[in-house]
Amino acid sequence: MDRVTSFFQGDLSRTSRILLVAVALALLPSIxxxxxxxxxxxxxxxxxxxxxxxxxTVGGDLSEVNILNHYIGMAEIEPDEFxxxxxxxFFILRFLGFAVLAALVGRLAIAAIGYIDFVxxxxxxxxxxxxxxxxFGHNLSPSAPxxxxxxxxxxxxxxxxxxxxxxxxxxxxxxxxxVAGALGPVILFLEWRRRRHAA
Amino acid sequence: xxxxxxYRVGIPLAVVAGAFLLAMSxxxxxxxxxxxxxxxxxxxxxxxADVTAALKTYVPTGKMDEYxxxxxxxxxxxxxVIGVPSMRLLxxxxxxxxxxxxxxxxxxxxxxxxxxxGEMNNRPITWADTHHPxxxxxxxxxxxxxxxxxxxxxxxxxxxxxxxxxxxxIVTDPLMASNHGGAFVTPNxxxxxxxxxxxxxxxxxxxxxxxxxEKYRGAITFWKFDRDAGRLDLDQTFVIELPPYWQDLSDxxxxxxxxxxxxxxxxxEMATGGIESGNPPFEAGCSANDMDYLAIVNxxxxxEVAAQPGKTVQIQGRRVIPIQTAVEEGLLYFAPEPKSxxxxxxxxxxxxxxxxxxxxxxxxxxxWEKIQQAIAxxxxxxxxxxxxxxxxxxxxxxGQVELGLGPLHTQFAGNGVAFTSLFLEPSVVKWNYEQMxxxxxxxxxxxxxxxxxAEGDTKSPDGNYLVSLNKWSLDRFTPVGPLLxxxxxxxxxxxxxxxxxxxxxxxxxxxxxxxxxxxxxxxxWQTYPEIGFDPRRMAPAEDPAMPGEERIERRGxxxxxxxxxxxxxxxxxxxxxxxxxxxxxxxxxxEQALDATHGFAVDxxxxxxxxxxxxxxxxxxxxxxxxxxxxxxxxxxxxLHLEMVGYxxxxx
Numbered sequence: 134m135d136r137v138t139s140f141f142q143g144d145l146s147r148t149s150r151i152l153l154v155a156v157a158l159a160l161l162p163s164i165x166x167x168x169x170x171x172x173x174x175x176x177x178x179x180x181x182x183x184x185x186x187x188x189x190t191v192g193g194d195l196s197e198v199n200i201l202n203h204y205i206g207m208a209e210i211e212p213d214e215f216x217x218x219x220x221x222x223f224f225i226l227r228f229l230g231f232a233v234l235a236a237l238v239g240r241l242a243i244a245a246i247g248y249i250d251f252v253x254x255x256x257x258x259x260x261x262x263x264x265x266x267x268x269f270g271h272n273l274s275p276s277a278p279x280x281x282x283x284x285x286x287x288x289x290x291x292x293x294x295x296x297x298x299x300x301x302x303x304x305x306x307x308x309x310x311x312v313a314g315a316l317g318p319v320i321l322f323l324e325w326r327r328r329r330h331a332a
Numbered sequence: 333x334x335x336x337x338x339y340r341v342g343i344p345l346a347v348v349a350g351a352f353l354l355a356m357s358x359x360x361x362x363x364x365x366x367x368x369x370x371x372x373x374x375x376x377x378x379x380x381a382d383v384t385a386a387l388k389t390y391v392p393t394g395k396m397d398e399y400x401x402x403x404x405x406x407x408x409x410x411x412x413v414i415g416v417p418s419m420r421l422l423x424x425x426x427x428x429x430x431x432x433x434x435x436x437x438x439x440x441x442x443x444x445x446x447x448x449x450g451e452m453n454n455r456p457i458t459w460a461d462t463h464h465p466x467x468x469x470x471x472x473x474x475x476x477x478x479x480x481x482x483x484x485x486x487x488x489x490x491x492x493x494x495x496x497x498x499x500x501x502i503v504t505d506p507l508m509a510s511n512h513g514g515a516f517v518t519p520n521x522x523x524x525x526x527x528x529x530x531x532x533x534x535x536x537x538x539x540x541x542x543x544x545x546e547k548y549r550g551a552i553t554f555w556k557f558d559r560d561a562g563r564l565d566l567d568q569t570f571v572i573e574l575p576p577y578w579q580d581l582s583d584x585x586x587x588x589x590x591x592x593x594x595x596x597x598x599x600x601e602m603a604t605g606g607i608e609s610g611n612p613p614f615e616a617g618c619s620a621n622d623m624d625y626l627a628i629v630n631x632x633x634x635x636e637v638a639a640q641p642g643k644t645v646q647i648q649g650r651r652v653i654p655i656q657t658a659v660e661e662g663l664l665y666f667a668p669e670p671k672s673x674x675x676x677x678x679x680x681x682x683x684x685x686x687x688x689x690x691x692x693x694x695x696x697x698x699x700w701e702k703i704q705q706a707i708a709x710x711x712x713x714x715x716x717x718x719x720x721x722x723x724x725x726x727x728x729x730x731g732q733v734e735l736g737l738g739p740l741h742t743q744f745a746g747n748g749v750a751f752t753s754l755f756l757e758p759s760v761v762k763w764n765y766e767q768m769x770x771x772x773x774x775x776x777x778x779x780x781x782x783x784x785x786a787e788g789d790t791k792s793p794d795g796n797y798l799v800s801l802n803k804w805s806l807d808r809f810t811p812v813g814p815l816l817x818x819x820x821x822x823x824x825x826x827x828x829x830x831x832x833x834x835x836x837x838x839x840x841x842x843x844x845x846x847x848x849x850x851x852x853x854x855x856x857w858q859t860y861p862e863i864g865f866d867p868r869r870m871a872p873a874e875d876p877a878m879p880g881e882e883r884i885e886r887r888g889x890x891x892x893x894x895x896x897x898x899x900x901x902x903x904x905x906x907x908x909x910x911x912x913x914x915x916x917x918x919x920x921x922x923e924q925a926l927d928a929t930h931g932f933a934v935d936x937x938x939x940x941x942x943x944x945x946x947x948x949x950x951x952x953x954x955x956x957x958x959x960x961x962x963x964x965x966x967x968x969x970x971x972l973h974l975e976m977v978g979y980x981x982x983x984x
Contacts, residue, residue, distance in 0.1 A: 197925045200899050204972070278900075278972050 145239045146327055149320045153236035153244060159313040160229040164188055164222050166306035169262070171286070173198065174298045184210070188221040188306065205295065206277025207269055217261060224254055228313075241324055248317040255314065263288050266301075385833040388824055391418040399786055401799060401848045402465045402479055403820070406841030409460035411481055411492060416786070416797050416848060419822050419836035427490045427499045428460030428483055432940050435931070436499075439939035441950040442868035450502035452486050461485040463844040464515055464581075468559075472519040472586040472682075472791035476853035478562065480515035480524050487511040489526055489555060493562055495857045496944075498867050503564050506648040507534045507551050507571060513582035513595045517557075519791075523631060524555040524564060525584060527595050531576035534647050541604040545717070550574035551652070552582070552595060554631055562870065570638035571652040572629060572664065575718045576602055578618070579627070581675050581741070586791055587682030589700045591632035594685050596673040600624045600716070619691060624673055625666040625716065626687055628703060628723075634663045655718050665707060666716060668725040669696060675741035675752075679765065680791050684730060686765060688739035690755055694732040695739055697765055702728045733768045735761045740781060741845075743788035745795035745825060751788075753780040753800065760800055760823065762830060774830040776821050779803040784846040785825070794850070796826040801843055809837050818842055860946030863922050867947055876948035877920040893917045897930040897943060897965065900972035908981045911958040915980075920948040931966025934980060940966055958984035 145153070169186040170193075182201075185193040190212040199209050212218060231247025263285075271283040279295070286292045292299045303311070373383050391397055397415030400422070405412050409429030413422045426436030426443070428450055436443045437458075450457055460483035468478040479492040487508035491501040505511060505526060513527025531548040533539045539547035556568035574597070582595030603617025611617070637643045637653060643661070644651040658664040670692035677686045685698040705711070706728050712721045738756030745751065748766030753759075754773070758780045762771045782801045786794035805819035817837035824831040860867065864876030877894035882903040885892045891909045895902055895917055909915055921930050921943035932941040932951070941949050965976035 194925075196923075200923070200925070204900075204970075278975070 140325075140328060141242045141245055143241055143324070143328065145235065145241050145244065145320075146323065149241075149244075149323055150236045150239055152316050152320050152323075153232045156313045156316050157229050157232040157236070159309045159316075160225055160232065163306040163309040163313075164225050166309065167192075167304040168306040168310075170302060170304045172300045172302075173201075174300070175296045177296075185304070188225060189218045191215075201297075202269075204277065204279045205281050206274030206279075208272055208274075210269070215265075217258070221258070225310075228254070232313075244317075244320060251314065252317070255310065259288065381831065385824075385831065388831075389417045389419065389822065389834045391415070391420070396851065397422075398851060399797060399848050400851050400854070401784060401820075401846050402467065403784070403801070403838075403846035404462035404465055404481060404841075404843045405838075406463075406818075406843045407459060407461055408841035409458075409462055409483070410840070411462070411465060411479065412838070412840070412843065412846075413497070414820070414836070414846075415851075416799070417822060417833065419820065419834050423497060424840070425492060425497050425499065427481060427492065428462065428486075428488065428502065429458055433942065434498075435940050435942035435949075438941065439932075439934070439937070439951045439953065440941040441952060442866065446499055446502055446868060450483075450486070450488050450490075450504060452488075452504055452506075457486045459485075460488065462841075463512060465845060465847055466515040466517045466524065467847050467849055468521040468557075469517050469519055469790065470521070474787055474790055474847070474849045474853060475521075476849060476855065477559070478521070478557075480517065482511055482514045482526055484510055484512050484529060487526070487528070489515050489524060489564065491557075491562065491564060493870065494854050495870070496860070496867055497856070500868060500870070501563050503555065503566065505553055506536060507553070507650055507652070508532070513552070513579040516582050516584055516593075518584045518593070518631065519586045519590055521557050521559060523635075524557055525552065525582055525593055525595075525631075526555065527552045527579035527582050528574070529578050529580070531578060534573065534652065536648060541606075544576060544602055544604050548576035550577055550579050550597065552579065552593070552627070552629060553650075554635070569650065570635065570644065571647075571650050572634060572658050573652055573655045574627065574664075575600075575655065575716060575720070577625065580673060581677075583676050583678045583685070583789070584631075585678055585682055585685075585700070586680075589678060589682045589685075591630060593629045593631050594676045594678065595627045595629070596624070596669065596676045596687065596689075597627055598624045598672045598689075619672050622671055623668040623725075624671050624689075625722070626669045626673070626676060626685070626698070628665040628667060630663045633661065634658070637661045637663060655720065659719050659721065662707070664720055665703075666720050666722045667698060667703065667728055668713070668722060670694060675739075677742040677744075677750075677789065679750075680744050680746060680793055682791070684765065686742045686750065686752075688735070688742060688752060690738045690740060693734050693737055693739065695735050695742065695752060695763075695765070696732050697730040697768070698728055699730045702730070731768050733763060733765070733770065735763060735770060736773065741783055743783045743785035743798065744793045745785060745788065746793045747795075749795065751783055751785060751798055751825065753783045755779060755781065758802070760798065760830065762825065772830060774823065774832060776800040776802055776823075776832070777804075777808050777819060777835070778806050782845040784848050786848045787850065788848065796824070797848065798823040798825045798830075799846060799848065801846060803842065805835075805837065808835050812839075820846075858926050859924055860944060863924070863946050864920050864948045865946045867944075873918075873920075873948035875918060875950075877918045879920075879922045890914045890916060895919045896922045897932065897976075898922050899928065899970040900965075900976040902932075902963070902965070902976065902978050905978035906981065907963075907978065908983065909955045911955060911982050911984050913955050913982075915951075915953055915955050917951040918948065919943055919951060921945055928969060929967045930969055930976070932963060933966045934963045935961045937961065942967070955980070955982045958982045 167185045171184040173182040182194040228251045235244035267285045270285045399416035401414040403412040411425040426434045430437030465481045467474045487505040508528040509532035510529045512529035516525045528550045533547050534549050553571045555564040558565045577597035578599045580596040585592040599618035605614040607613040669687045672691045673689035688695045706723045711724045711727050713724045736754040740753045742752045748764045759773045761773045780800045784799045786797045800821040802819040817839040820836040822834040866873040923945040929944045961980040
């Protein structure tokens with residue numbers, strides 16, 4: 134236990150601190166960039182339709198998708214009604230703050246707390262997203278003109294819904310967050326190796 | 333530029349490819365693809381030229397035409413939009429005549445307001461003899477913003493906005509009995525020019541034909557165009573009085589001849605007909621003399637004169653420069669021209685004017701430089717009966733070229749090449765007006781009137797496509813009764829030899845003229861820019877129905893319905909009124925998707941409105957009949973289109 138405590142109490146190497154700055158730089162644009170994209174392809178829409186999910190709202194062909202969804206009795210997608218959009222940008226800012234602080238102070242413990250915070254948040258958000266997809270796919274109005282079996286669009290990959298092929302995949306924002314997230318284990322590994330050499 | 337080069341390479345390549353495929357198919361009937369093409373050509377009796385023509389005009393699904401041809405619909409009173417080279421009809425724009433698909437004149441208040449502008453003597457006029465469309469220009473080139481078109485029968489001009497392809501304004505010309513020399517625009521669309529045809533008293537009064545010379549007059553109207561407003565501005569419009577000759581086509585000078593307009597006149601004999609009384613009929617009386625007059629008008633100076641006090645007279649609310657003032661101020665000159673002229677066409681560089689008439693086999697080429705010199709030197713051969721100076725014919729022409737029988741109208745291809753229609757032969761003649769040489773003739777089918785070349789009356793013609801607007805089609809199409817369609821023939825003029833490519837029947841009227849513009853010059857809206865948009869004013873509507881605010885309000889005996897349309901329902905779906913109520917429906921299509929147009933028809937009320945995505949319209953009618961009237965969407969908008977319906981319930 135002492136070893137673990139002392140490990141995290143240690144200072145960060147110059148390389149690790151630079152990597153933490155990289156984490157911060159990756160997270161900064163992800164506040165504004167689209168996180169996820171859901172593409173809808175059907176013959177009547179040669180260019181396809183898309184829903185673009187940002188940290189703070191949903192964009193893209195929202196009104197058209199809502200018109201289509203109403204035929205199967207799906208609830209209207211109203212960006213203002215998702216509480217998540219109120220705090221997600223601030224959460225990203227918080228992780229960014231942890232990374233900057235850790236880089237400035239040079240303490241591994243701060244970096245570690247920030248990283249755990251980030252990973253937990255990411256997992257919760259993905260679960261939340263998945264949950265919303267389930268909700269929208271299952272809360273279908275029984276009086277809808279077209280009745281269909283409840284469904285859950287895939288978080289990642291393709292789902293067939295009526296005449297549409299729906300493809301969901303991470304966008305620039307999420308990619309940057311994955312990059313930032315991947316740098317965590319790298320820093321941990323570098324620090325572990327440095328301490329082992331020092332010992 | 334790059335496109336044109338590609339095109340010039342492309343056409344020969346297509347020809348070569350076609351010829352190659354055909355040759356291959358003849359040589360080796362058992363081959364795979366080539367065999368198919370050859371077999372098809374053989375089975376259908378197609379020649380090699382037919383196959384190349386097909387290759388040059390076929391536009392496969394998903395591909396688009398390179399040019400748009402804006403054509404008059406003749407008696408149809410509308411404008412036709414045709415894709416080139418496929419010659420597919422893309423749209424009929426409702427202009428002077430109600431058109432149900434677009435809801436043009438069937439309940440939408442905006443459309444009634446525009447059509448009402450075209451009433452004459454308080455009489456609704458629901459047809460038009462549309463003749464000459466004119467695309468707006470900037471610096472002598474089409475800019476793709478507006479289209480103007482005249483109505484010969486009821487002297488009117490319409491303004492069409494090429495953002496949404498809808499008519500925005502109709503103006504009437506009370507001074508004229510009919511018009512023909514228009515619409516033509518000046519190089520920056522400063523003015524839209526319209527010249528009278530059959531003379532009549534300008535004040536609209538009665539005068540016996542025995543007083544023809546004293547009381548009857550011609551006129552040329554310069555409609556000022558306010559480009560920002562997208563409207564012709566009556567306050568700045570002026571007219572020049574002309575002798576009672578009949579004006580034919582006109583064209584505006586450009587480049588060195590900027591500021592001037594040229595218009596033909598015929599029947600300078602001032603014949604008044606009366607075959608039934610033993611007089612020569614008009615056809616003989618109007619062609620008795622060898623020469624008529626080309627009017628040369630300084631519109632730029634005329635605009636300044638018209639602005640000065642005391643230089644104009646007011647006739648029917650219009651500022652008119654009298655002939656005498658026009659002569660004194662040096663605004664108006666005549667040039668003799670061979671009789672019964674039709675086309676007066678200014679060359680792309682603006683240095684020459686080409687005039688041709690049905691009864692003389694020559695095209696006469698006037699030099700702008702020589703005309704200016706003759707005016708400066710007062711080199712006149714006399715004046716006409718109205719004191720208008722007549723320039724010395726020999727001093728102002730560069731020459732005459734014998735083109736053939738019945739030369740009518742000229743379009744340009746650049747590099748001194750011109751195409752002139754020969755009504756009587758009937759052919760299109762390709763010739764060079766700089767070298768004064770005929771190059772080639774191509775028979776057309778039949779009785780060609782106007783020609784429309786790709787950007788062929790601008791300062792930079794494209795020189796690749798030409799459409800021959802033929803009056804008779806005779807044996808060209810499967811018989812459809814004694815009234816035959818007109819025939820638009822597409823001709824490839826890019827190569828050294830002209831090739832006839834395609835016959836396109838026009839079954840709505842007799843189009844006179846068309847203009848062809850590169851499609852990518854247009855900036856077309858595919859939906860209205862915001863929800864609740866008024867297309868007539870091209871601005872947000874004043875009191876539109878908006879989503880979430882649908883309601884029915886009673887104001888005395890007026891019932892206002894704020895209704896939205898979205899796939900697949902109207903809101904509200906029930907409207908209950910009392911017999912005798914005035915119903916005002918504020919209807920908005922709240923869609924934003926491409927092509928998500930809804931119709932709105934009220935059964936038995938002569939109402940059908942087209943509301944395109946974003947559009948808002950007001951529909952007024954009196955519920956004068958008690959009963960039950962479904963209203964429904966007339967555009968098949970969605971799978972539940974039939975369910976897009978409501979009930980108007982009128983209680984007795």
